[in-house]
Amino acid sequence: xxxxxxxxxxxxxxxxxxxxxxxxxxxxxxxxxxxxxxxxxxxxxxxxxxxxxxxxxxxxxxxxxxxxxxxxxxxxxxxxxxxxxxxxxxxxxxxxxxxxxxxxxxxxxxxxxxx
Amino acid sequence: xxxxxxxxxxxxxxxxxxxxxxxxxxxxxxxxxxxxxxxxxxxxxxxxxxxxxxxxxxxxxxxxxxxxxxxxxxxxxxxxxxxxxxxxxxxxxxxxxxxxxxxxxxxxxxxxxxx
Numbered sequence: 001x002x003x004x005x006x007x008x009x010x011x012x013x014x015x016x017x018x019x020x021x022x023x024x025x026x027x028x029x030x031x032x033x034x035x036x037x038x039x040x041x042x043x044x045x046x047x048x049x050x051x052x053x054x055x056x057x058x059x060x061x062x063x064x065x066x067x068x069x070x071x072x073x074x075x076x077x078x079x080x081x082x083x084x085x086x087x088x089x090x091x092x093x094x095x096x097x098x099x100x101x102x103x104x105x106x107x108x109x110x111x112x113x114x115x
Numbered sequence: 116x117x118x119x120x121x122x123x124x125x126x127x128x129x130x131x132x133x134x135x136x137x138x139x140x141x142x143x144x145x146x147x148x149x150x151x152x153x154x155x156x157x158x159x160x161x162x163x164x165x166x167x168x169x170x171x172x173x174x175x176x177x178x179x180x181x182x183x184x185x186x187x188x189x190x191x192x193x194x195x196x197x198x199x200x201x202x203x204x205x206x207x208x209x210x211x212x213x214x215x216x217x218x219x220x221x222x223x224x225x226x227x228x229x230x
Contacts, residue, residue: 009155033216045205045221052216091157095216102173103219105150107157 002027004094006106013082014114021077021109023092029053032096034075035103036066039089051075082113118142119222121206127228134193136225138206145211147189148219149173149181152203164189165211196229203227 003026013019025034036048049059051068059066063080079086092106122137140147146165150158150173160173162181170181178200182190189208193200203226207219 035218037221043203043224043226045207045219047218047220050216050218102160102163105158107155 002094002096002104004092004104004106006090006092006109008109009107010110010112012112012114015084016081018078018080019082019111019113021079021090021092021111023075023077023106025073025075025092025094027094027096029096032094034068035093035095036075036077037091037093039091039108041088045091048077079111082111084113084115087111087113119206119208119220121204121222121225123225124223125226125228127230128193128196129230130197132193132196132229134196134227134229136191136193136204136206136227138189138191138208138222139187140189140206140208140220141187142208142210142220143186144208144220145186146209146217146219147183148207148209149179149189149191150205150207151175152205152224158205161191193227196227198229201227201229 005024032053034051037045039045056068065078067076089108089110091108093103095103119140128134148163149161152158159175161179164170164183180192203224205224206222209217209219
C-alpha cells in the first residue's frame with residue numbers, strides 16, 4: 001500500500017539555522033514520483049519539486065535542497081539559512097502507477113522560523 | 116502562470132443545506148481534484164476527474180458528489196451538509212499524465228463551516 005510519513009509535526013528554528021524536513025514513503029511500484037509542496041499562511045499549496053524514482057541525484061535550488069535515497073525510502077528536504085518567509089506547512093507527496101492519477105500526501109510538517 | 120480559482124474563501128452553511136463549491140482552472144488541464152484538509156490528517160482526496168463528465172472516487176467520497184460539465188470547471192457538492200464536513204477544501208488541477216507524474220496546481224482553498 002502507498003503511504004507517506006512525515007514524522008515531524010512541527011519544527012521551530014531561529015532564523016539562519018539550517019533545517020531538514022523528513023519524508024519517508026512506501027510503495028510497491030518501481031516507477032513512482034515524489035513531490036514537495038509548501039503551504040504558506042495564505043493557504044494555497046505551492047509546488048516545489050518533483051522527482052521520479054529513476055533519478056536519485058540530489059537537487060539544489062537556491063537555499064533549498066532535496067536528498068532522495070531509495071535505499072531508505074526517504075526524500076528529505078533541507079532549507080539552508082532559514083528565513084522567516086520559510087514559515088509554512090510543508091507536504092511531501094507520492095504518486096505511483098497503482099494510484100493512477102492519485103497522490104498520497106503526508107500529514108505535513110509545520111515549520112516556524114523565528115526572527 | 117496556471118491559475119486555479121475557487122468561488123469562495125470562506126463559507127458558513129447550516130446543517131442540511133446543499134452546498135456547492137466551484138473550482139475553475141485556466142490552463143486547459145485534463146485532471147482536476149478535490150481534497151479536504153484537516154489538522155493532523157493532511158490532504159485527503161474526495162473525488163477527481165480526468166475528463167469532462169468523467170469522475171472517480173477518491174479516498175473519502177461519502178457525503179459528496181461532483182460535476183464536470185466543462186473542462187475548466189469542477190464542482191464539489193455537499194448534498195446535505197453536516198458538521199463533520201467542516202473543513203478546508205482544496206481544488207487542484209494537473210496536465211494529463213500516464214501515472215500522475217505531473218505536479219498539481221492548487222487553488223487558495225475554501226474554508227467551510229457547517230453549523
